[in-house]
Amino acid sequence: MLDNIRIAVATYTNTLPFLKGLQTSSTISSDAELLMDYPSACAEKVIRNEADLGIIPIQALLDIPNYHIVGDYCIGSDGEVDSVFIFSKVPIEEVKVLRLDPQSKTSNGLARILFKYFWRKDVDVVLAGEADAEVLIGDRTFGQKSKHAYAYDLGACWKEFTGLPFAFAVWAANKELPATFETEFNDALAYGLTKMDEVIADLPTLPNFDFDDYLRNKLDFRLTDEKRQAIARYLELYQTL
Ligand SMILES: C=C(O[C@@H]1C=C(C(=O)O)C=C[C@H]1O)C(=O)O
Structure with a gap:
């Protein structure tokens, strides 16, 4: 059993609903440490075992031996993503x-x-x-x-x-994590997504950008079968470059 699970979280707006869920969950806040950084640095932390799991750009899954995807959510879109x-x-x-x-x-x-x-x-x-x-x-x-x-x-x-949607990043771990932790973690992500109104209310107003449309319509956080297909397709194509 890991006492203090280290979670690498991206500092981007698209991760704020997840962050809200993780910060609200008493289990996650007491069992885990959140390490904030930009996406490629989150990946490096998990690759170098400075974090146990994180939001991992899918390309970096190729560099994590025995990775496993945690939970039912991702940073994805079905078409236009706008970022x-x-x-x-x-x-x-x-x-x-x-x-x-x-x-x-x-x-x-x-x-x-x-x-x-x-x-x-x-x-x-x-x-x-x-x-x-x-x-x-x-x-x-x-x-x-x-x-x-x-x-x-x-x-x-x-x-x-x-013809497929896409998942830019998924929650993935570099080791086996306790099943109870993974369930709490996934529940916290799901809870965060129900708090979208609060997340959006806390954001500033930008002249040429619509946060509401971005977070509610452009991003699609569900890690569906089609997104899993897209990940497999991407990784296959990436390896032929
Ligand atoms: C949609 C996005 O997805 C991101 C894109 C990533 C990448 O290109 O490696 C990694 C994580 C995601 O946060 C974005 O951040 O704009």
Whole structure:
């Protein structure tokens, strides 16, 4: 039995309903420690065993031996997600250099998958420096869509490519966890999602971004069979890059 379970939680708005549930649950607050960071850093913590479970970008599942997905929820969408983009100076068919987002794992891989198999186009991929297009995820994209010549929503592009919804990140552990903990954990996530009104009421107002629409309509937190299919498809394609 683990005394103090370490949970890596993303600092993005899309994780706030889950965070509310985890902070409200007396069992989770007494048995667990919440470690807050951006998504790629949450993954590193679980990979390096500095956390026992966390919200894991699905690409990083490939780096966690014996991972197991915990519970029935994810950060996903069925089409447009409104916080995962390729912002570009030119139309997608003219992109030569693509810059990745250091805070992302899944969406960086998703952009490369889409270039290769959906747009069928070779691009140079860089981690920093000049580029004609960039991957950008999370809160840093809010209200930015109209400021770029071209914006491609990767949730929408994936749906057009596969006909499937998508799960960008899932709750996953790097070890066996007590079944009672996993049940409490999943119940806490479910409870947090019922508190959406409170989560939204606490958010600021942004000129070009609708938090209500984002959290209630664009994001889809249920880890359905179709999303599990999407994860399997993504991981298969990622390994051919
Ligand atoms: C929809 C999003 O999903 C995120 C995208 C991730 C990624 O690209 O690695 C990881 C975690 C999720 O929070 C987002 O944060 O905008």
